[in-house]
Amino acid sequence: QQQVKQSPQSLIVQKGGISIINCAYENTAFDYFPWYQQFPGKGPALLIAIRPDVSEKKEGRFTISFNKSAKQFSLHIMDSQPGDSATYFCAADNYGQNFVFGPGTRLSVLP
Amino acid sequence: DAGVIQSPRHEVTEMGQEVTLRCKPISGHDYLFWYRQTMMRGLELLIYFNNNVPIDDSGMPEDRFSAKMPNASFSTLKIQPSEPRDSAVYFCASRAGSSYNSPLHFGNGTRLTVT
Numbered sequence: 280q281q282q283v284k285q286s287p288q289s290l291i292v293q294k295g296g297i298s299i300i301n302c303a304y305e306n307t308a309f310d311y312f313p314w315y316q317q318f319p320g321k322g323p324a325l326l327i328a329i330r331p332d333v334s335e336k337k338e339g340r341f342t343i344s345f346n347k348s349a350k351q352f353s354l355h356i357m358d359s360q361p362g363d364s365a366t367y368f369c370a371a372d373n374y375g376q377n378f379v380f381g382p383g384t385r386l387s388v389l390p
Numbered sequence: 391d392a393g394v395i396q397s398p399r400h401e402v403t404e405m406g407q408e409v410t411l412r413c414k415p416i417s418g419h420d421y422l423f424w425y426r427q428t429m430m431r432g433l434e435l436l437i438y439f440n441n442n443v444p445i446d447d448s449g450m451p452e453d454r455f456s457a458k459m460p461n462a463s464f465s466t467l468k469i470q471p472s473e474p475r476d477s478a479v480y481f482c483a484s485r486a487g488s489s490y491n492s493p494l495h496f497g498n499g500t501r502l503t504v505t
Contacts, residue, residue, distance in 0.1 A: 311490035322481050322496025330490060374488060382432040
């Protein structure tokens with residue numbers, strides 16, 4: 280119940296395309312859903328986050344869509360760029376008491 | 391702000407040796423986390439501290455692993471004795487408080503190789 284499932288494991292997108300990564304959770308106590316971006320040799324860094332009282336949040340080319348009833352959320356990267364090539368982790372948090380990461384998606388954006 | 395600082399960046403050691411990883415959290419952050427990252431298991435939470443006190447160490451693999459936080463600006467993760475299966479990237483992260491708008495800030499990790 281504490282797991283966060285994430286798909287796909289890897290994703291290849293052409294420059295300018297849309298990248299979509301999906302996550303699902305079981306624990307309804309989770310109240311915060313961040314996405315982290317990790318480049319090789321670096322630690323993960325917060326990209327964008329959403330709370331369950333909002334169905335969508337957009338920051339530049341990055342959008343989180345949240346479906347509370349389905350317990351699913353997704354990251355959309357519009358106009359994907361080669362510089363977006365990285366590993367993306369969804370996560371879920373329970374009032375700071377239980378921060379759980381998904382297994383990650385390796386995104387490659389081809390020039 | 392220098393961010394979370396980890397040392398060393400790389401550590402190569404032989405099986406059976408003691409390994410100590412170090413972390414300096416961001417000043418003012420009261421939560422500190424140790425994670426292990428592998429291809430097979432992803433990011434695993436090992437232990438976290440609040441105000442220098444260990445809160446949850448259920449992720450520590452076994453008694454060979456120990457972590458301390460003697461003060462607000464320093465933490466160590468020790469493996470003794472080390473084994474090849476401990477090879478991974480170990481991350482330290484810190485956050486200010488536990489509310490939803492206090493994200494985790496990660497260091498750049500220590501890549502540990504045990505031969």
